Amino acid sequence: xxxxxxxxxxxxxxxxxxxxxxxxxxxxxxxxxxxxxxxxxxxxxxxxxxxxxxxxxxxxxxxxxxxxxxxxxxxxxxxxxxxxxxxxxxxxxxxxxxxxxxxxxxxxxxxxxxxxxxxxxx
Numbered sequence: 001x002x003x004x005x006x007x008x009x010x011x012x013x014x015x016x017x018x019x020x021x022x023x024x025x026x027x028x029x030x031x032x033x034x035x036x037x038x039x040x041x042x043x044x045x046x047x048x049x050x051x052x053x054x055x056x057x058x059x060x061x062x063x064x065x066x067x068x069x070x071x072x073x074x075x076x077x078x079x080x081x082x083x084x085x086x087x088x089x090x091x092x093x094x095x096x097x098x099x100x101x102x103x104x105x106x107x108x109x110x111x112x113x114x115x116x117x118x119x120x121x122x
Contacts, residue, residue, distance in 0.1 A: 003050070005104040008074045009033065010043045011052060014061050015071035024061045077103035077111055084118070 003011075013032050017024045026040045033040075044061065047053045052067035063071055081102045085095035106114075 003052075003070065007043065007047060007050075007052070008070065008104060009100070010040070010047060011063065011067055011071040012074045012078065014053065014063055015068065015075055018063070025059055026061065029061070073108060074103050077106065080111075080115060080118075 010029065010033070013029050014024050017028050017032055021028065026037060026044055029035075029044075030037045030040045044053065044055065047067065048055060051064055052070065053064060054062045056062065078099050081099035082092075082095050085098060086092055090098070
């Protein structure tokens with residue numbers, strides 16, 4: 001299943017919230033992403049059907065191995081681009097917004113080359 005940017009955003013949000021809070025419910029994701037609960041319910045159903053997450057009997061969301069892998073890749077890109085933009089002088093809020101767009105359009109291959117090139121210069 002090919003994920004759209006919004007699906008990647010949901011997976012990333014679940015990952016971030018899980019790291020922060022331990023357990024994540026749909027309402028937590030809705031607050032974090034500033035979207036409606038029905039939007040989250042639709043996304044959760046789609047991501048569950050795609051094998052990216054599960055929901056237990058207490059309605060807590062859990063990333064599958066595949067979901068965690070995608071979320072970690074997106075989050076790594078987000079942190080990398082946010083940090084580079086801030087280092088370059090961008091306002092932190094603008095850097096966050098722009099990094100969120102950039103993380104979805106760059107291929108994993110190009111990102112790895114960019115990340116490795118940056119490490120070489122350090």
